[in-house]
Amino acid sequence: MNIRSVADLGPGESAIISGFMDDALSLKLLEMGCLPGQPIKFNFAAPLGDPICVSVSGYDLSLRLDEAITISIQ
Amino acid sequence: MAKGDMRKVALVGNPNSGKSSLFNHLTGLNQKIGNFPGVTVDKKTGFTSLPNGEKIEIIDLPGTYSIYPNSKDERIVFDILANKSHNLHPDAVVVIVDASNFKRNLLLFTQIHDLDIPVILALNMMDIVEKTGLSIDAAKLSEELGVPVLPMKARTGKGLDLLKETLTAIPATPRKPIFNAQNHASEAIEAVKNSFDITNDYVAYQLLQQHKINQFITEEDRQTLNKIEENHGFAKDELRRKETLERYASINEFINGSVKENFTVLPKRVTDTLDRIFTHKIWGYAIFLSILFLIFQSIFAWATVPMDFIDLIFSELSVFVSNALPDGLLTNLLAEGIIPGIGGIVIFIPQIAILFAFISILEETGYMSRVVFLMDKIMRKVGLNGKSVVPLISGVACAIPAIMATRTIENWKERLITIFVTPFMSCSARLPVYTILIALIIPNKYVLGIFNLQGLALMGLYLLGFLMAIISAGIMKLILKTKERSFLVMELPTYKAPRWANVGLTMVEKSKTFVFEAGKIILAISIILWVLASYGPGDHQENARSYVLQQTEQRLSEEELDNKVQSYKLEHSYAGIFGKTIEPVIRPLGYDWKIGIALITSFAAREVFVSTMATIYSIGDTDEEATIKSRLRSEVNPETGKARYDLPTGMSLLVFYVFAMQCMSTLAVVYRETKGWKWPMLQLISMTGIAYLSALLVYNLLS
Numbered sequence: 001m002n003i004r005s006v007a008d009l010g011p012g013e014s015a016i017i018s019g020f021m022d023d024a025l026s027l028k029l030l031e032m033g034c035l036p037g038q039p040i041k042f043n044f045a046a047p048l049g050d051p052i053c054v055s056v057s058g059y060d061l062s063l064r065l066d067e068a069i070t071i072s073i074q
Numbered sequence: 075m076a077k078g079d080m081r082k083v084a085l086v087g088n089p090n091s092g093k094s095s096l097f098n099h100l101t102g103l104n105q106k107i108g109n110f111p112g113v114t115v116d117k118k119t120g121f122t123s124l125p126n127g128e129k130i131e132i133i134d135l136p137g138t139y140s141i142y143p144n145s146k147d148e149r150i151v152f153d154i155l156a157n158k159s160h161n162l163h164p165d166a167v168v169v170i171v172d173a174s175n176f177k178r179n180l181l182l183f184t185q186i187h188d189l190d191i192p193v194i195l196a197l198n199m200m201d202i203v204e205k206t207g208l209s210i211d212a213a214k215l216s217e218e219l220g221v222p223v224l225p226m227k228a229r230t231g232k233g234l235d236l237l238k239e240t241l242t243a244i245p246a247t248p249r250k251p252i253f254n255a256q257n258h259a260s261e262a263i264e265a266v267k268n269s270f271d272i273t274n275d276y277v278a279y280q281l282l283q284q285h286k287i288n289q290f291i292t293e294e295d296r297q298t299l300n301k302i303e304e305n306h307g308f309a310k311d312e313l314r315r316k317e318t319l320e321r322y323a324s325i326n327e328f329i330n331g332s333v334k335e336n337f338t339v340l341p342k343r344v345t346d347t348l349d350r351i352f353t354h355k356i357w358g359y360a361i362f363l364s365i366l367f368l369i370f371q372s373i374f375a376w377a378t379v380p381m382d383f384i385d386l387i388f389s390e391l392s393v394f395v396s397n398a399l400p401d402g403l404l405t406n407l408l409a410e411g412i413i414p415g416i417g418g419i420v421i422f423i424p425q426i427a428i429l430f431a432f433i434s435i436l437e438e439t440g441y442m443s444r445v446v447f448l449m450d451k452i453m454r455k456v457g458l459n460g461k462s463v464v465p466l467i468s469g470v471a472c473a474i475p476a477i478m479a480t481r482t483i484e485n486w487k488e489r490l491i492t493i494f495v496t497p498f499m500s501c502s503a504r505l506p507v508y509t510i511l512i513a514l515i516i517p518n519k520y521v522l523g524i525f526n527l528q529g530l531a532l533m534g535l536y537l538l539g540f541l542m543a544i545i546s547a548g549i550m551k552l553i554l555k556t557k558e559r560s561f562l563v564m565e566l567p568t569y570k571a572p573r574w575a576n577v578g579l580t581m582v583e584k585s586k587t588f589v590f591e592a593g594k595i596i597l598a599i600s601i602i603l604w605v606l607a608s609y610g611p612g613d614h615q616e617n618a619r620s621y622v623l624q625q626t627e628q629r630l631s632e633e634e635l636d637n638k639v640q641s642y643k644l645e646h647s648y649a650g651i652f653g654k655t656i657e658p659v660i661r662p663l664g665y666d667w668k669i670g671i672a673l674i675t676s677f678a679a680r681e682v683f684v685s686t687m688a689t690i691y692s693i694g695d696t697d698e699e700a701t702i703k704s705r706l707r708s709e710v711n712p713e714t715g716k717a718r719y720d721l722p723t724g725m726s727l728l729v730f731y732v733f734a735m736q737c738m739s740t741l742a743v744v745y746r747e748t749k750g751w752k753w754p755m756l757q758l759i760s761m762t763g764i765a766y767l768s769a770l771l772v773y774n775l776l777s
Contacts, residue, residue, distance in 0.1 A: 024311070025561075025563075026315065032565070047359065047448065051562055053566055059567075062443070062447050062563070
């Protein structure tokens with residue numbers, strides 16, 4: 001089974017957050033407005049490909065790829 | 075005094091919510107920074123007058139997304155708000171939220187709400203809200219939440235009058251908790267309430283959540299809380315997750331009636347366009363480098379005028395004092411010890427003010443978080459974090475505020491490495507040492523028509539420091555082990571025009587911090603040095619003249635004799651004895667005992683090098699750079715008969731000053747930030763070791 005994560009999105013693509021694959025990180029992500037059922041958009045990546053910028057809950061957030069990979073999407 | 079009776083109001087909010095603007099508007103220049111009692115977190119407080127004439131104290135708490143802390147700074151928020159016996163526990167809290175980013179900002183509000191402190195909700199940035207097609211019915215929201223809700227524009231100060239009026243009498247109505255902790259862990263909460271003097275459910279619940287990191291809990295209480303946690307199977311993380319989701323659900327309900335979202339009309343944001351430029355593969359880095367270049371140019375070009383002016387004032391003052399006051403010990407101490415000492419601190423204010431003006435503008439506009447974003451991957455390779463860029467840049471002015479700026483780095487290992495390597499960045503205190511030595515050993519010539527050799531040498535020294543910082547970070551990354559994860563979940567705020575009042579206040583604040591943190595030590599050292607150089611064992615000081623006359627056969631002019639007497643006095647002073655004692659150690663580097671004295675005093679603060687040289691070569695003569703330079707130039711090495719400050723010695727000294735940890739204030743700050751002597755001592759030993767070996771290498775290669 002292959003679960004898709006935010007890291008699988010390309011620049012400009014959107015998806016709906018379905019859950020988290022890292023318990024410790026999810027606490028912080030929830031507080032920052034990454035909620036299951038919310039749309040999340042991959043805005044752009046930093047010049048070296050990592051970190052990336054996503055839009056969620058109406059604002060922009062920077063994430064490293066190994067953080068983005070813990071946010072699963074539908 | 076009445077100070078204890080004064081009502082206290084705390085400001086709480088997310089980073090970028092406009093909290094500092096509100097604080098600055100409320101307090102203006104009527105603010106001060108200190109430390110929260112018992113912890114080394116910056117405490118900003120100020121005073122404001124209410125319409126009824128009452129004066130209240132405003133406490134600015136660190137910006138945070140939630141009551142659960144992620145960094146050291148954020149811990150203080152819960153510590154103060156929940157602990158009624160804390161002497162800074164506020165009588166009321168103003169929660170300021172960025173209304174254009176409503177949901178996430180409201181999370182913190184709902185947590186503070188449940189602590190049962192009188193609270194006001196300030197909806198900031200209503201101007202942006204209107205533009206984005208969001209409409210918020212403040213009156214209705216206030217009715218639903220049961221607290222005053224005030225729309226405002228903190229940037230312009232709009233809504234401030236209403237806030238002040240509301241602060242005169244804040245309704246302390248009993249409220250139903252938004253998140254009912256009783257539903258989830260009632261037994262554990264009751265147990266905490268029975269063991270401690272607590273009535274509020276959420277405070278009890280939070281004690282269970284945070285007791286391991288809370289710094290105000292005694293060891294005994296911690297044991298009790300540990301036991302309760304175990305006995306009742308209090309599942310911390312699981313409960314925290316449920317709590318957050320429940321709070322968001324409640325926020326959605328509040329929003330339903332009073333907020334109308336209409337994101338379809340969201341205008342194409344300027345931020346997107348700017349981000350395309352600032353985070354571009356090539357332009358992104360090019361712009362960042364140009365900004366760095368601009369900052370350096372400004373620090374060195376614009377600061378010289380006020381610095382020369384300050385220098386002039388202090389040397390004039392010194393001359394004035396020694397002429398105006400009667401001859402004597404106190405006059406000498408004042409004119410040769412204290413006034414030059416204070417001058418040596420004050421002279422750096424222009425550079426520090428300019429640097430922090432730039433840093434504050436970059437922060438205010440939102441560009442700084444893009445720098446973190448751009449640099450994170452590169453910095454991670456050597457064990458640092460994108461957020462380490464800010465301290466490293468600040469280190470060019472002064473390591474003290476730079477090390478304090480590492481507090482935003484959540485990961486302990488990354489923060490420690492940043493603290494450890496920041497002193498390698500060439501701070502402004504090294505600049506006078508660099509300039510004077512470069513002028514002595516590097517010819518003032520141009521290569522290829524445009525590059526000034528001396529300028530190139532100066533840049534080389536800065537690069538050398540930066541390279542060493544990166545290399546040592548890489549080494550520490552391999553040595554230090556940690557299980558703690560490194561995060562970069564960080565908000566990228568929208569670009570905004572800087573608020574100049576905030577920039578100005580930052581300049582004032584940082585300069586003040588520098589003067590008081592570094593100033594105390596530099597001043598103390600100047601006085602100690604003066605004493606050591608003016609006194610010595612035996613009767614060598616009093617009878618110097620007759621000793622010199624005994625030694626010399628040939629006739630000397632009055633001036634030559636005076637000079638001989640002065641240098642005889644210095645050689646037999648305590649400072650001279652110290653210098654001679656360490657001479658065997660530093661001889662391999664090409665130094666003599668006079669340089670030895672300067673090295674020892676420089677361990678207090680590097681900038682003392684120049685004033686020490688001035689003292690050593692001309693006690694009683696006030697220093698003017700040109701004269702020190704010419705004195706150094708004419709100094710002869712008695713063994714070789716050549717100039718004392720030739721290329722090998724000069725280069726060796728320069729390299730030593732690039733690497734050595736010669737700043738007591740920095741060591742003191744590292745001690746404070748790492749809570750122990752281990753790291754500052756390691757820093758002192760390793761940096762000095764690197765400095766010694768490199769200087770040895772350079773001297774032997776060149777001679």
